[in-house]
Amino acid sequence: MKTEGRQTRPVTAANESMPQSFSGNIGLSQKEDLIFEIGTPRRTGVDLPEPKGTQSRLGGMERQGEIGLPGLTEPQTLRHYVRLSQKNYAIDLGVYPLGSCTMKHNPRLNEKVARMPGFADVHPLQPVQTVQGALEVMSELSDWLITMTNMPAVALTPKAGAHGELCGMMAIRARLDADGQTARRRVLVPESAHGTNPATAVQCGFTVDEIPANAKGRVDMDALRAKLSERSDDIAGIMLTNPNTCGLFENDIIEIADLIHKAGGYFYCDGANFNALVGRVRPGDLGVDAMHINLHKTFSTPHGGGGPGSGPTVLSDALKDFAPVPFVVKTQDGFDLIENADGEAAQSFGRMCVFHGNMGMYTRALSYMMSHGADGLKQATEDAVLNANYVQASLSDVMTPAFDGYCMHEALFDDRFLKDTGVETLDFAKAMIDEGYHPMTMYFPLVVHGAMLIEPTESESKGELDRFIGSMRSLAERAKSGDAESFKAAPVHAPMRRLDETQAARKPVLRWTPPEDTAQAAE
Amino acid sequence: MRYLPLNQNDRNAMLDVIGAQDIDALFNDVPESARLKTLIDLPLHQSEQSVEQWFLRRSNKSVSAASVPFFCGAGAYKHHIPASVDHLIQRSEFLTAYTPYQPEISQGTLQVLFEFQTQVALLTGMDVANASMYDGSTACAEAVVMAGRVTRKKKAVLAAGLHPHYAAATQSVAKFLDIDITQNPCAPSSDADVLSQIDDSTACVVVQSPNVFGEIVDLTPYAEKAHAHKALLIAVFTEPVALAAITPPGHQGADIVVGEGQSIGVGLNFGGPYVGLFACRQKLVRQMPGRVCGQTVDASGKRGFVLTLSTREQHIRREKATSNICTNSGLCALAFTIHMTLLGDAGIKRLAALNHEAACALADRLSAIDGVELVNGTFFNEFTLRLSKPAKPVVDALADHGILGGVPVSRLTCGNDDLLLVAVTETSSDDDMAAFEQALRKIMT
Incomplete structure (x- = not known):
C-alpha cells in the first residue's frame, strides 16, 4: 500500500468531546430496529413459484386481509440477526459463571x-x-x-x-x-x-x-x-x-x-x-x-x-x-x-x-x-469442583463465603463484605458486566442474604480464572473504598444501561403495535 | 481431553492455593460408602473423528425424509428451511447464551423474543403471546390448567379432533390436579356431542383446527357456547402454515390459542426439540404460564427489552406459580422468528397456497384408486384416507417401496385401523406424488 502523504500514526487527542453519531451506531455496535420497523409485508426472502390458483377446499374459511408479518430479503435478515446477536453475552465470549446453570463449553462436534x-x-x-x-x-x-x-x-x-x-x-x-x-x-x-x-x-x-x-x-x-x-x-x-x-x-x-x-x-x-x-x-x-x-x-x-x-x-x-x-x-x-x-x-x-x-x-x-468417556467424565467433574474451590479460596479474604469448608462445583458468597459500603449484590453484579463478565447467579439461594453463586465449570483455564479472580478482587476492594456511585451507575460499557423493570411490569408492552400516527395516516 | 483446559501443573498449583492435599479432599463430604473407587463401567474417551464416525453409521441406518418421497404429518411437518436460518441460530452469541436474566448484555435474545411474541400474536390473531413452551402438546396441557385458574372451574371438554397425543399429555397433567376431562372418542366427524357437553361447570373446551384428521373446523359455535357458560375456548393447531390460509382462531373468538411451531424454521428432529406457541387475550396475560418479554427503557432513555411479569413464575412465586416451566424452547423460537422474517406476509401466504394446491392434487389422485376413499370435506395440507385394508401394513409396504406414505391413525393410540393420514407440503414434487400414487395403487390391488 502506498503510504506517501498518508498518516500512519494516530494523532493524540482527547476524545471526551466526540459528538454523538448521526446513525446511532457506536463503531462496531450497531443500532438495530425491530423487523416491524424495517420490513414490509410485501417483501420476502424466499423465492417460491406462483400458485396455479386451483379451487380451494378450505370450506369458506379463507383468511381475509393482511396478517401484518413484515418480510426481509436474505441480506437484510442476515444483517438484522447478526447485529442483534452482537448485543448478547455468550459462553464463547467469556466466563459465564451462573451458579446452578452449568454454563460449560458446548462442543461443536455435537x-x-x-x-x-x-x-x-x-x-x-x-x-x-x-x-x-x-x-x-x-x-x-x-x-x-x-x-x-x-x-x-x-x-x-x-x-x-x-x-x-x-x-x-x-x-x-x-x-x-x-x-x-x-x-x-x-x-x-x-x-x-x-x-x-x-x-x-x-x-x-x-x-x-x-x-x-x-x-x-x-x-x-x-x-x-x-x-x-x-x-x-x-x-x-x-x-x-x-x-x-x-x-x-x-x-x-x-x-x-x-x-x-x-x-x-x-x-x-x-x-x-x-x-x-x-x-x-x-x-x-x-x-x-x-x-x-x-x-x-x-x-x-x-x-x-x-x-x-x-x-x-x-x-x-x-x-x-x-x-x-x-x-x-x-x-x-x-x-x-x-x-x-x-x-x-x-x-x-x-x-x-x-x-x-x-x-x-x-x-x-x-x-x-462418548468424547469424554469414563475417564474424561470423571476428570471433568474433578476440574469443575477444583475450579469452584480455587475461586472460593482466592476470594475468601476480600469477599465473604456463605459457609465454611470446601464447596462442590459452585462457590456461594453472601453480601456481608458489602456491609456499609452502599453497594448491593445487584450493583456488584452489574459492575462485573463492565469488567467483561456475565454476572454470577444473584439473590439465589434465598437462604443466604444477597447471595452470589459462582459456578465456573471445568471449561475455564487457570489463566482465565486468574483474570476473573483479579476482577472480582478489584471490584470488592473498590466497593470497600467507598466508591458506591460508580457501582450504582454500572454498567456503562454494555450495549444498554440498566433497564427499568418496574415500568415493564406495570404497563406491560408485550408486542409491537403500529404507532398511532402511521395507522391514522394509512386510513 | 480436548475439552478440558487444565493441565496437571495447573491442578497442583490450584490445590496448593486451596490448601487441599489432593482432589479427593474436596469430596470429603461424600459418605464413604458412596465414594466410587473405580471408573464407571463405560468406554474411555474417544477422538472427534471416531465419535463422528459412530454417529454417521447410525445416521445412515435411518431413512431421512429428504431422501425419499415423503408424506408424514400428524403434528410434525417437513418444509424447506432457508440455509440462513441454521447459520444464524449457530451464532455463538445466540447458541451459547443463557436465559436473558441480565438484560444489559442480552438484548439480542430479548429483542428476538419480542419479535417472536409479536409474530405469534399476528399469526394467531391474538393480543399477546409468551416466549414459547416445550412443544404444542405441553402448551395445550398448560392452557387447560390455566383455564382452570381463570374460571375457577374443573371441567375440560376435549373435542374429538384433538390430536390424541395432545389429549394424552393434557390428561397426564390434569388427572393429578383433579381436572375433570371429558374426552370424546377420536374419530372423524364425531364432534356433534361436544357443544352439548359444555355447561356451567365447564372451564374450557379444547378444539383443534385443522383437526388431527386435517378437517377445518369453524370455531365460532364453540366460542359462543363456551362464552355463554363463562368457559374459555382453547384453540389448538399443529401446522402454523395453515393459519396463513384459514381464518385465525383469534378472529373466531378463541380465548387461548396453543400450537406447534415446528413447521416454521425447525426441522423434524425425530420429534424434538420443537417450539410450543402460546397466545391469549390481553386480559388473561397475568395467568399465562412461561416467560414473557416486554418493552421498557434503560437509564439513558433508550428503548430496550426485559423479561417481565415474573411474579407469575416459579423462581419468584414458587408453589403459587402459574407453571413450573423454566427452560423453554428459546433457540427454536429464534429459528421460527428468522424463518418467518424471511417469509413475511407475502411469503407465508404463497407457501400456504402451494401447500394447499399440492394437497388438493394428491387427494384427487389417491382417492381415485380403488379401495381408497377421501374422508375429508375440507382440508389444508393434510387429509385422511379410508382404506379397504388396515393402514399400518400398507404404510410398511410403502416403506418397502421407498416411500414414507403418511401416518396410520392407529399409531396415534386411537384405533381406526383403516385410516391413513397423508400430509403434503411444498417439498413434495410431482414425481414424488406420482411414485406414491403408483405404489399405493399396486399395494391396494
Whole structure:
C-alpha cells in the first residue's frame, strides 16, 4: 500500500468531546430496529413459484386481509440477526459463571452430529424399521445414563429439568395411588430449593412443607426428624437437590433417604447439580428414587438463550413401571418403540409430550459423553469442583463465603463484605458486566442474604480464572473504598444501561403495535 | 481431553492455593460408602473423528425424509428451511447464551423474543403471546390448567379432533390436579356431542383446527357456547402454515390459542426439540404460564427489552406459580422468528397456497384408486384416507417401496385401523406424488 502523504500514526487527542453519531451506531455496535420497523409485508426472502390458483377446499374459511408479518430479503435478515446477536453475552465470549446453570463449553462436534440427516430429518412417526439408527442412539444414551447413575431405568421424554421433575413426581404420585396411599400428599422441600421444586410438587397435586437449613447450609436433620415424627402417614416424599443449591454435598443424604423410606415416602433428587458428581458418586448408591438430569447443563447441550433443554429422569425399582410412554426397547431384530400405555407399559402414568422427547439433545449429549468417556467424565467433574474451590479460596479474604469448608462445583458468597459500603449484590453484579463478565447467579439461594453463586465449570483455564479472580478482587476492594456511585451507575460499557423493570411490569408492552400516527395516516 | 483446559501443573498449583492435599479432599463430604473407587463401567474417551464416525453409521441406518418421497404429518411437518436460518441460530452469541436474566448484555435474545411474541400474536390473531413452551402438546396441557385458574372451574371438554397425543399429555397433567376431562372418542366427524357437553361447570373446551384428521373446523359455535357458560375456548393447531390460509382462531373468538411451531424454521428432529406457541387475550396475560418479554427503557432513555411479569413464575412465586416451566424452547423460537422474517406476509401466504394446491392434487389422485376413499370435506395440507385394508401394513409396504406414505391413525393410540393420514407440503414434487400414487395403487390391488 502506498503510504506517501498518508498518516500512519494516530494523532493524540482527547476524545471526551466526540459528538454523538448521526446513525446511532457506536463503531462496531450497531443500532438495530425491530423487523416491524424495517420490513414490509410485501417483501420476502424466499423465492417460491406462483400458485396455479386451483379451487380451494378450505370450506369458506379463507383468511381475509393482511396478517401484518413484515418480510426481509436474505441480506437484510442476515444483517438484522447478526447485529442483534452482537448485543448478547455468550459462553464463547467469556466466563459465564451462573451458579446452578452449568454454563460449560458446548462442543461443536455435537452440533454436527445432531444435524446428520438420520437424526435431524426423520419424522417421529415413520415406521420403526426406517428409524433404527435414531432409536439406537436413544437406547445407547439410556445405557450411559443408567450406568453412570446406577439406577435401573430412565425416562427420556421430559423436555427440560422442570419437566423431568414433573416426570419423577408423577411417577411417585402414580405409585402412591396404585398402592392406595391416597392420604400421602405432603412433600418436604428444603427452603433453599430451586423454585421449580415447590411449583412441580403442587402441579402433581401435593402440598409443600418447607424444611429449614442448618448453620452449615445443609438440611436441618433435627427439623426433618421432628416433621416426620409429628406425623408420617401423609408423607409422599422429599425433593432434595444434591449437591444442594448452596453448592454443598448433603452429607446426611443416605440417612435422609432412609428416614423418608421408613416414613413410607419417596426420595426425589433434583439433578441440576449432577456436574459435581459424574464419575465419582452414583445417585443410585444414595437411596434416590427419581432424579432428572439436565442434558443442557451436565452434558453440554447448548442453552440457546433459554432452551431447548432435555430432562431425562432416572427411576428406582419402586417407580420404574410407572414411567411415561413412549420408550425404546431392544428386540431380536433391533429396536422398537412402546407408545401405548398398555401391555408391558400398563402401569405407565401416561404421556408427557406428543412425541419421543428432544432427540436433538440426545445426540448432542451422547456425543459429549462418548468424547469424554469414563475417564474424561470423571476428570471433568474433578476440574469443575477444583475450579469452584480455587475461586472460593482466592476470594475468601476480600469477599465473604456463605459457609465454611470446601464447596462442590459452585462457590456461594453472601453480601456481608458489602456491609456499609452502599453497594448491593445487584450493583456488584452489574459492575462485573463492565469488567467483561456475565454476572454470577444473584439473590439465589434465598437462604443466604444477597447471595452470589459462582459456578465456573471445568471449561475455564487457570489463566482465565486468574483474570476473573483479579476482577472480582478489584471490584470488592473498590466497593470497600467507598466508591458506591460508580457501582450504582454500572454498567456503562454494555450495549444498554440498566433497564427499568418496574415500568415493564406495570404497563406491560408485550408486542409491537403500529404507532398511532402511521395507522391514522394509512386510513 | 480436548475439552478440558487444565493441565496437571495447573491442578497442583490450584490445590496448593486451596490448601487441599489432593482432589479427593474436596469430596470429603461424600459418605464413604458412596465414594466410587473405580471408573464407571463405560468406554474411555474417544477422538472427534471416531465419535463422528459412530454417529454417521447410525445416521445412515435411518431413512431421512429428504431422501425419499415423503408424506408424514400428524403434528410434525417437513418444509424447506432457508440455509440462513441454521447459520444464524449457530451464532455463538445466540447458541451459547443463557436465559436473558441480565438484560444489559442480552438484548439480542430479548429483542428476538419480542419479535417472536409479536409474530405469534399476528399469526394467531391474538393480543399477546409468551416466549414459547416445550412443544404444542405441553402448551395445550398448560392452557387447560390455566383455564382452570381463570374460571375457577374443573371441567375440560376435549373435542374429538384433538390430536390424541395432545389429549394424552393434557390428561397426564390434569388427572393429578383433579381436572375433570371429558374426552370424546377420536374419530372423524364425531364432534356433534361436544357443544352439548359444555355447561356451567365447564372451564374450557379444547378444539383443534385443522383437526388431527386435517378437517377445518369453524370455531365460532364453540366460542359462543363456551362464552355463554363463562368457559374459555382453547384453540389448538399443529401446522402454523395453515393459519396463513384459514381464518385465525383469534378472529373466531378463541380465548387461548396453543400450537406447534415446528413447521416454521425447525426441522423434524425425530420429534424434538420443537417450539410450543402460546397466545391469549390481553386480559388473561397475568395467568399465562412461561416467560414473557416486554418493552421498557434503560437509564439513558433508550428503548430496550426485559423479561417481565415474573411474579407469575416459579423462581419468584414458587408453589403459587402459574407453571413450573423454566427452560423453554428459546433457540427454536429464534429459528421460527428468522424463518418467518424471511417469509413475511407475502411469503407465508404463497407457501400456504402451494401447500394447499399440492394437497388438493394428491387427494384427487389417491382417492381415485380403488379401495381408497377421501374422508375429508375440507382440508389444508393434510387429509385422511379410508382404506379397504388396515393402514399400518400398507404404510410398511410403502416403506418397502421407498416411500414414507403418511401416518396410520392407529399409531396415534386411537384405533381406526383403516385410516391413513397423508400430509403434503411444498417439498413434495410431482414425481414424488406420482411414485406414491403408483405404489399405493399396486399395494391396494
